[in-house]
Amino acid sequence: MTQRVAVLGAGKIGEALLSGMIRAGFSPTDLLVTTRRPERAEELRARHGVEAVSNAEAAKTADTLILTVKPQDMGALLDELAPHVPAQRLVISGAAGITTAFIEQRLAEGTPVVRVMTNTPAVVEEAMSVISAGTHATEKHLVHTEEIFNAVGKSLRVPESQQDAATALSGSGPAYFYYLVEAMIDAGILLGLPRAQAHDLIVQAATGAAVMLRDSGEHPVRLREAVTSPAGTTINAIRELEKHGVRAALIAALEAARDRSRELASGNG
Numbered sequence: 001m002t003q004r005v006a007v008l009g010a011g012k013i014g015e016a017l018l019s020g021m022i023r024a025g026f027s028p029t030d031l032l033v034t035t036r037r038p039e040r041a042e043e044l045r046a047r048h049g050v051e052a053v054s055n056a057e058a059a060k061t062a063d064t065l066i067l068t069v070k071p072q073d074m075g076a077l078l079d080e081l082a083p084h085v086p087a088q089r090l091v092i093s094g095a096a097g098i099t100t101a102f103i104e105q106r107l108a109e110g111t112p113v114v115r116v117m118t119n120t121p122a123v124v125e126e127a128m129s130v131i132s133a134g135t136h137a138t139e140k141h142l143v144h145t146e147e148i149f150n151a152v153g154k155s156l157r158v159p160e161s162q163q164d165a166a167t168a169l170s171g172s173g174p175a176y177f178y179y180l181v182e183a184m185i186d187a188g189i190l191l192g193l194p195r196a197q198a199h200d201l202i203v204q205a206a207t208g209a210a211v212m213l214r215d216s217g218e219h220p221v222r223l224r225e226a227v228t229s230p231a232g233t234t235i236n237a238i239r240e241l242e243k244h245g246v247r248a249a250l251i252a253a254l255e256a257a258r259d260r261s262r263e264l265a266s267g268n269g
């Protein structure tokens with residue numbers, strides 16, 4: 001049986017998911033999107049061949065609803081959807097912080113809800129999507145959610161109590177790496193390299209390091225030790241990183257992201 005999937009609030013994450021699903025073999029005719037602006041709907045139609053409908057129409061006709069609006073917009077969207085979502089529709093939330101309980105309280109009793117935290121590498125099928133079941137979501141609902149999110153990368157099931165931490169690690173994670181790359185490009189400029197060259201050197205170093213982290217089976221400490229020669233260059237850099245508290249800064253940063261995810265649970269921003 002064909003399953004219709006609707007992406008409600010198709011912005012950056014919604015479109016990344018949509019395009020990944022289509023590349024993975026979902027038919028655009030089985031996909032619906034909703035947007036706030038008509039121009040955005042037209043853009044998505046032109047790029048992906050998907051139909052844009054109202055939120056109420058999506059709720060009535062799709063078997064699975066994926067909500068990819070900002071946490072602060074979730075309450076209003078759920079209020080709009082509530083009269084139209086038939087019992088037993090699978091509702092998947094992709095919003096940071098918003099709990100399955102928040103959604104369950106606003107929809108019909110017994111609605112299966114799944115919470116997912118994915119990330120932007122979905123656009124290159126390298127997402128990490130962290131999945132948790134709400135009160136009424138069954139194994140079948142989790143498997144269906146995995147089918148969707150595995151189209152754009154890897155997935156992992158976790159208890160919902162770990163979602164805020166997962167958001168801090170993998171949801172926001174790409175931003176930390178971009179930030180580090182940006183800072184290292186600046187360092188290249190300081191050392192006298194042209195910007196384009198500094199960019200290429202650091203991006204390739206990052207890509208190589210990422211592939212080794214993923215494929216070598218080695219612990220990151222071992223990989224770093226292999227780069228760090230006695231009385232060599234790398235240890236001088238590491239000493240500066242330690243002196244400036246970079247490890248402690250990263251731990252504090254991720255803790256702050258986790259705390260913000262918890263705050264967003266209220267849906268009030």
Ligand SMILES: NC(=O)C1=CN([C@@H]2O[C@H](COP(=O)(O)OP(=O)(O)OC[C@H]3O[C@@H](n4cnc5c(N)ncnc54)[C@H](O)[C@@H]3O)[C@@H](O)[C@H]2O)C=CC1
Nearest residue numbers: 009011012013035036068069070071073094095096118119
């Ligand atoms: N950007 C990221 O790296 C990640 C974002 N997320 C989560 O994904 C969600 C979306 O984030 P982005 O895609 O970055 O934001 P975005 O702003 O690009 O997309 C949200 C879209 O929802 C639309 N929208 C809002 N209310 C609507 C309504 N009532 N009906 C129809 N459309 C509506 C907005 O017009 C916008 O286009 C957020 O909840 C965020 O926490 C999750 C993982 C990573």
Ligand SMILES: O=C(O)[C@@H]1CCC=N1
Nearest residue numbers: 095096167171172173
């Ligand atoms: O910054 C945010 O709130 C979203 C959620 C995870 C990544 N971006």
